[in-house]
Amino acid sequence: MITDFWLHPALILIVGAFILPFLPKWLKRPYLVIVPTLAFLSVLSMQGQHGTFGVVRFLDWHLTFGRVDGLSMVFAYIMTLMCIIGTIYGLHVEEDFQHVAAWLYVAGSLGVIFCGDYLVLFLFWELMAFASVFLVWFRGRRESLAVGYRYLLVHTAGGLALLAGLVLRYQATGGDLSFGPIGVGSPSLSTYLILIGFLLNAAVPPFHAWLPDAYGEATVSGAVFMCAFTTKTAVYALARAFAGMDILIPLGVCMALYGVVYAVLENDTRRLLAYHIISQVGYMVAGVGIGTELAINGACAHAFAHILYKGLLFMGCGSVLHMTGKSKFSELGGLYKKMPMAFVFTMIGGLSISAFPLFSGFVSKAMIVAAGFEVHNYWAAFLLTLASAGTFLHTGLKVPYFIWFGKNNCSRETWDKAADPPWNMQVGMGIAAFLCIFIGSYTPYLYNMLPYPQIAAGYHPYNTYHLSETLQILLFTALGFFLLIKKLAPEPKISIDLDWFYRMGGRGFYWLARKPIQWADSCVSEGYRYVGLIPLMTTAKFWSWFDWHAIDGVVDGVAKTVRGIGGAMRRVQSGQLQYNIFYAVSLVAVALVIYVFA
């Protein structure tokens, strides 16, 4: 049904982003707050109005831009809210295009959240990748450029898998592009290709290395946006299409543990937080894999809570980077006297991610673990609980301890520069911190928004057994931390992850392009010279001689013609390998498209 009026929140952000650079300076700050607030209000106005909106006819298709239901609403709500918080946090940033990139990126996420078919999904999916890469490039360091290109390359590969999957699906279903439960019971090649596209954005190993790579290098406020949107949009897409797919459970559990292991080794604060995104998204992916109503509720609730506390953590560590210019534990330490507010906010984020009672993680993470126990998947539930000990160990203890306490590794310059960040950053952190505690303390706020509110209402995280279980795990983890603290002292090292393959592989390709391919190219050119050109020229010369000496004046011009053909042949068959490969690949692509759509 096409209703009278429905305003897509992504449209508000896109139009808002394009107007921003033309505004006078005095108007910019209020405008930066107003636009995301309008987007948030437009989401609020949809509450309780479930249905399909914004259907557009395009060629043979009906494109659906606005599917409003329980699942899309909870994600749209938190994403527009996070857009307000992130923009306030970055209010001091004077480069308009950072804000433009951030808003377009959020618009991409919202487009995916509300879309009803794969074409619209793909459009916004790519918008996300292409807008967010600027949040890395704007950091402006020499590495930023390379990291950005790697990020883009990986996401383009993921996008291609998704595209291939949906083209195959289009053919297999006879033209059905609607985006809904994909039929996990009978997966085909197209299902797996689409799954790979989603898993790459959710940073599921082995497709995860782009995440710490990019988020550790993004601008201070850019990272706050990035940590919230790409992976959670992918969680949404998985929950929409792949709920109940068994393979997601082991994948999610592996993610949860993988992130924990690398977080132990990490020396960079924001890269550590990035590894913990992988760990936390693991819970959500496992929740989607379990697929019961409680588990899907849990995945959504955890995504909701995660966007806020991870945003808060990135804001806290980002404010240290903003003020001191340092983000490595081996160059920080002992800063509580200089940055007490940043410490308190980061600690609130740390306690929330660790699922301390009264903080947001406690009421969301537990739902997924409980769903695991409920379906008697004990190993998954126990391993996820193990990972939650690791979460507290790093984000709740290691991060605050080695930045604000511990051995003071600050240089004189770092120490002098350190101070609590500007007011707008503190306001951003304050809002997120308040919401983390509010969600944890007053469960109906979040639980009523979940896709299955009646199931959520029947779930009570605050019982004595769960309290006792959680407190024992967390506090005895703290005991282990303080007993083994020497082992955790920061080491100025980096850890090799699976990006090694394409970073070193890229070098291999570069070498390949420089040496063997160039060699082959010149061989082929030489070959043409001998096989093609020389005989032609010889023939031409012969005819020229013949013309000159034998039939002079009789068949005048023959030699000229042959010489002309020789030249034309030479131009067509340029002998450059890259053109030949290009023509061949284009031919294959065209044939493939004809085959699929014919």
Added chain:
Amino acid sequence: MIVKLIDFLRDRLQLVIRLSYVGLALLVAWDVFFVSKEHAHTAVEHIPGFWAAFGFVACVVIIIVSKWYGHLGIMTREDYYDN
């Protein structure tokens, strides 16, 4: 205010540590004697102080296994990827 509170606690570090140990002991005692186990999912959870042991062992295992893995050659010099 926050700084003063932290300094106050740091000046009495030994006392804070002792109180923390007492707190941990009380927590386990509370679990063993007062907490009803009807919400437990599996039989092992009925072992007194199970989750305390689980938390401690989990922490130690995570640190040791990760560091062992890191020192296999995964952790390397910071300019590893530079030309």
